[in-house]
Amino acid sequence: MKNQQIIDWKIASLANDNSNEQSEELSEALQNYLKENTQLQEELLFIEQFWTNDVKPLVVPSDKMDANFYQMLSSAQSTQQYSSQQETAQQHSSHHIAAQEHPLSLLEKIKSWFMPNPIAQFATLALVFVVGLNLNKTPNNDDNNLAYSGLQQEISSLTTVLAMSMLQKDSASERLSGVAYSRQTDLSNPLLVEQLIELLARDKSTSVRLAIINSLGHLKSFGSSEQRLFILAIQEENLLVQIELCRLLLNYGSVDIKKLLTKQVNQQHLKPEVREFIQAQSMASYI
Amino acid sequence: MFNEKELMFQVKAGQLDKLATLFENNKLQLFNYFIRSGNSRALSEDLVQETFMRVLAYRTSFSGSSTFKSWMYGIARNTVAEHYRKNKNQVLNCDIDDEELTNEQTLGEEFESKQQNAIFNQSLASISPEDREIIVLSRFQQLNYQEISSLLDCNLNTLKSRMRNALSKLQMSYQKLVGENS
16 A cells, blocks of 8 residues: 555545545554554644644624625626516517507506506605705705805715725725715716726726716716726626626717617627627617 | 535526525635635635625536536636736735744643644645645635545546645645744
């Protein structure tokens, strides 16, 4: 029996590896062989000590890691849900076209008002209206108004500085916090927008990039950044990020950029999933 | 005990919520794998996040020819390799060898065990990343030879030979450190 085989057997038995079996006969032969070979004995003792030595307890990651994972998962689930809704809408529209548009009867129209969707929409609109009304109850005094808006501006600029600082951190969790802070501002600071787009182009964490895309959706207009976002969307390698970028441009981009992106459907360098997505989006916009 | 392979097939079929179970079951071990490989806490957390992001993104490529663990560690290895390729100037944090050896002599067995543990960790940190990886995967991540060989894309005999060499280097480093500290 060779030393190598004995060492293999020892490691396998310590690691509970079933691929190495040890018969009683082998065990007896091993004992005899070991008596004459002290160096091998030492090697086996070391391996055993190393394998059975109490290891330090596992290091527990922070809660942020869990939070980031679940944020990523929920984002993926909503993307998936949205895609399936698009598919259903597409199927519906083709069905409608095939049926040559049956006009809705008065009864059906009335019934549709009592379906869950319009009720939920109405409830949401009412809620938004009430919240908006309450938020807009400003103090009557003009001085108070001025002081209030001054304070708001100050808070906004402080949040902007905080966001810009957090976006430069090494940890993805901190950069995510930076993106969250940027959302609290109205994204009116061009430097902050520039920094977000810069990070979107090079950040290694997909969660951060997805969060940035989500934030950019709150911009009133992409302005000069639109072309850059378009190039990013075309050249992106990460499928999730690419689809989200396309969604951003198709939902909030200018008419020209939407047309430009729709033309990309025929380009072979785009992934089939992305081409499919753009096609589904543009079809949905016609409905 | 649930079957991870089965769960991954369900994720592949579109049941994304099943990924949460796989994450909960593996996050601690995976995080400690990155820590033991010499990465900082913050980076290890990012790498776990990125690994699961890729598990989700590449779910359709899971064929079930290997175990889920083996497939996941394959993605984890690529993630960390890509990270260091992108950040060439970043050096390993080496939290693995930051346990200082003390010279106290009177704390009995517990102290001895801690001292030995510290020397083992230092020895592990001193060998090459390739050797360390095989030992870590087997000893700490508890992957069997079949899983490791599939992960490293080598046959069983080659793996056994590499494991022997790695342990031999670890022993040499250990003896050297023991000599320095005695």
